[in-house]
Amino acid sequence: MTRILIAGGSGQLGRALIAHPWPDGVTVVAPTRRELDVADADAVKAWLQASPVSAIINAAAYTAVDRAEIEIAAAFAANALGPAALAEGARAAGAPLVHVSTDYVFAGDGSAPHEVDAAIAPLNVYGASKAGGELAVRLGQPRSAIVRTSWLVGAGRSSFVAAMLRLARERPVARVVDDQHGAPTIATDLAAALATIALRMAADEAAPAGLFHFANEGDTTWHGFAAAIFAELAARGMQTPRLETISSADYGAPARRPMNSRLSTARIRRDYGVIPRPWASALPRLIDGVLGDRT
Known part of the structure; x- marks a missing residue:
């Protein structure tokens, strides 16, 4: 029996991991924060000793990018100390750790996709906290895979797709930033990639x-x-707003964003045979999921 521990099961990625069609013989366990505080190293070690697992996937994170600018301690507690505790516990238990990180560890210079070994230089507190988490995982559990992703979207109420649906229903005009470049990541697709890595490492x-x-x-x-x-909404006969562009500077978010969030996926293709599909091909089903969640 293969047991996979999922930390952060209540988030949009965690829910996608739980719902993933795991192979026969695989059991997924996703304790709540009350059941397991992943930032408590002693609690993590005790939990893993009592409930051994074959691998750990860490999808837990503080993701309020703008609020992190004033909630610095909370961001680092979740995004750096939490991964550190999980890495320490994973190493003691002999379990590999698959940890999710972000394109926000990069400054976003240039226009080429960032390679995995490119220098990191986060622009905001959130990115810095995630960079701290990466370092903690790399040093705490060498048998780990850190998977950076960008622009994660799922069927939850807090996703970008859900936000655009609200704009379509409530406003005649939508102004959206047009100077940040990257690629959306579908939560179910990322979950499948993480599952592939975790099962092989296990x-x-x-x-x-x-x-x-x-x-x-x-x-x-x-x-x-x-x-x-x-x-896609118009094709379903729904009303849509007039779409206008706005610059990041004019949008005025508290936290600076990287202008270039492109990520090279060459290594995950080579080492794990994971071939990302175009986000546009996944969009219709994702929108169906968001619409279905609101009926």
Whole structure:
């Protein structure tokens, strides 16, 4: 029997991991925060001793990018100390750790996709806290895979797709940033990639470790992504707002964002055979899921 521990099961990625069609013989356990505080190293060790697992996937994170600018301690507690505790516990238990990170560890310079070994230089507190988590995992459990992703979207009420649906229903005009470039990542697709890595690391001690990137295929902007969403809504006979562009500077978010969030997926393709599909091909089903969640 293969047991996979999922930390952060209540988030949009955690829910996608729980719902993933795992192979026969695989059991997924996703304790709540009350049942297991992943930032408590002693609690993590005790839990793993009492409930051994084959691998750990850490999808827990503080993701309020703008609020992190004033809630610095909370961001670092979740995004750096939590992974540190999980890495310490995983190493003591002999379990590989698959940890999710972000494109926000990069400054976002240039226009080429960031390679996994490119220098990191976060622009905001959230990115810095995630960079701290990466370092903690790499040092705390060498048998780990850190998977950076970008622009994660799922069927939950807090996703970008859900936000665009609200705009379509409530406003005649939508102004969306058009100078940040990257690729949306569908939560179910990222969950499948993480599952592939975790199962292989659980079965093979020589499975590749280190840094990886995963994002769906297709270079766009947030404005371009919004346009694709509204086109899908219009095709369903729904009203859509007039879409206008706005710069990041004019939008005025408290936290600076990288202008280039493109990620090279060459290593995850080579080492794990994970081939990301175009985000545009996954969008219709994702929108169906968001709409279904609101009926």
